[in-house]
Amino acid sequence: xxxxxxxxxxxxxxxxxxxxxxxxxxxxxxxxxxxxxxxxxxxxxxxxxxxxxxxxxxxxxxxxxxxxxxxxxxxxxxxxxxxxxxxxxxxxxxxxxxxxxxxxxxxxxxxxxxxxxxxxxxxxxxxxxxxxxxxxxxxxxxxxxxxxxxxxxxxxxxxxxxxxxxxxxxxxxxxxxxxxxxxxxxxxxxxxxxxxxxxxxxxxxxxxxxxxxxxxxxxxxxxxxxxxxxxxxxxxxxxxxxxxxxxxxxxxxxxxx
Numbered sequence: 438x439x440x441x442x443x444x445x446x447x448x449x450x451x452x453x454x455x456x457x458x459x460x461x462x463x464x465x466x467x468x469x470x471x472x473x474x475x476x477x478x479x480x481x482x483x484x485x486x487x488x489x490x491x492x493x494x495x496x497x498x499x500x501x502x503x504x505x506x507x508x509x510x511x512x513x514x515x516x517x518x519x520x521x522x523x524x525x526x527x528x529x530x531x532x533x534x535x536x537x538x539x540x541x542x543x544x545x546x547x548x549x550x551x552x553x554x555x556x557x558x559x560x561x562x563x564x565x566x567x568x569x570x571x572x573x574x575x576x577x578x579x580x581x582x583x584x585x586x587x588x589x590x591x592x593x594x595x596x597x598x599x600x601x602x603x604x605x606x607x608x609x610x611x612x613x614x615x616x617x618x619x620x621x622x623x624x625x626x627x628x629x630x631x632x633x634x635x636x637x638x639x640x641x642x643x644x645x646x647x648x649x650x651x652x653x654x655x656x657x658x659x660x661x662x663x664x665x666x667x668x669x670x671x672x673x674x675x676x677x678x679x680x681x682x683x684x685x686x687x688x689x690x691x692x693x694x
Contacts, residue, residue, distance in 0.1 A: 444533075445528065457491065459688050468480070482593040516551050551592045554591050555591075576664040579591055580595075607670050608679050613676075620666055620669060625647055629643060631666070640657060642655055643655060
């Protein structure tokens with residue numbers, strides 16, 4: 438076994454037991470909420486989603502992955518959790534550690550969603566007025582909200598917006614097209630990445646990409662324009678927020694015997 442294979446076997450998930458051990462550590466990390474990232478109510482709901490995901494994993498039959506470079510991976514997507522079957526490629530090793538690795542999700546095996554709240558329920562959870570929640574939605578501040586007829590539903594795992602702007606990437610799903618008179622290039626984009634200018638807090642750059650057609654462009658936006666852009670994307674229901682880099686728990690394997 439060469440060093441790449443050895444490190445790969447040490448650091449990734451190949452069995453249902455691996456996944457469950459890792460999730461146990463992940464839930465403990467969520468429970469600690471060491472950096473006070475989330476409100477206590479949202480922490481409780483995030484843990485509830487994790488526990489639903491664990492229950493789904495326990496119910497299913499998952500084979501031990503023995504084929505080299507194949508592994509299991511789970512993601513917390515704020516409003517859901519997914520178990521994916523992945524294949525690794527182009528592994529680089531430096532100082533006896535994996536320094537970089539590209540991989541692809543070949544199949545999503547399990548998806549478990551959080552509970553959704555009405556505007557009024559979400560307002561009550563955060564002790565604010567319903568009109569404030571609707572203002573946040575109009576301004577694109579609740580990025581995981583979804584349209585339900587003429588009204589909205591909001592994940593119980595989504596916290597109220599923080600001050601300032603956080604960069605975000607939206608991924609358009611299933612080759613859908615987001616139609617917009619104000620932002621027509623959304624219709625040809627697979628990826629929409631929005632960042633705030635470092636030197637001008639009222640200026641934003643939106644990067645639009647389509648990896649299949651190799652189209653890429655960018656547009657400058659004002660604060661009000663970026664709010665309308667995000668509302669358009671969210672209201673379409675055709676894009677998801679790309680998962681953020683998050684805590685990835687290691688599991689300790691018994692290497693004796």
